[in-house]
Amino acid sequence: MARILSALAIGLVFGAGIALSGMANPAKVLNFFDFFGTWDPSLAFVMGGALIVTAIGYLFVLRRNAPVFDRLFHLPTRRDIDMPLVAGSAIFGIGWGITGFCPGGAIPALGLGHGDAWLFVGAMTAGIALARLARQTLATRASIRAA
């Protein structure tokens, strides 16, 4: 129960940060990327603030043996740059540029009660499900061929 309440509280901090920073506002996000139009540099401050706190905080946290509610830190270990990483990131950028919504901005935006955010998150969740299905289908076919 403590584990669930802790995650809920941390989610609240995250959502409050997103809402106050402007990341939940697609118009503001799009303006950050519109250098030759209505440029709004605010999001550089969001990124800066988040990066400084995270980088310093991680230094202290990761010195410990384990997190409070788990036996180990779940840290990504891969360091190779592969095609899915680059292509996926490029595809994400195109979608972010069309809508001004990224996943971390859109989820808290649901709580502002605007239909646009719900429409986007519904489509995004479907996109994640489709991509996962496609990857699993391809992996299954490859293993059948190999067998």
Next chain:
Amino acid sequence: MTEFTPWLSLAGGGLIGLAAVLLMAFHGRIAGMTGILSGLVPPFSNDWGWRAAFLVGAIAAPALVVISSGYAIPFESPTPAPWLIVGGLVVGVGVYLGSGCTSGHGVCGMARLSPRSIVATLTFMAFTALTVFIIRHLIGGF
């Protein structure tokens, strides 16, 4: 036009960072929305409990901010509905393939100086800027 809000954005960014540090300290997890959400898309991962709780908190927070502070959080979505659906699908496929988004790669991964996250962040930032330029300045907006 949107108002330039350096201090509010810096403070908001600091809270996002605080959440990332707390999630690592207590749960040993990267605060990446793609990763957290992916475990809640069927088939659910076994540890869906903390993921769902984090999500509920993140969704409830803006409403609580509005109620407690009276600050009306600005929101404007200039994209027409059909393009929101197309863009949403594109974002979903992209972040799943690329193993992360702005929060996972851009904040948590960059803070750890992960080479994969640095490449991912530079790539999606460049493509977002390019897409915005094409839509707003080459084809004249939606």
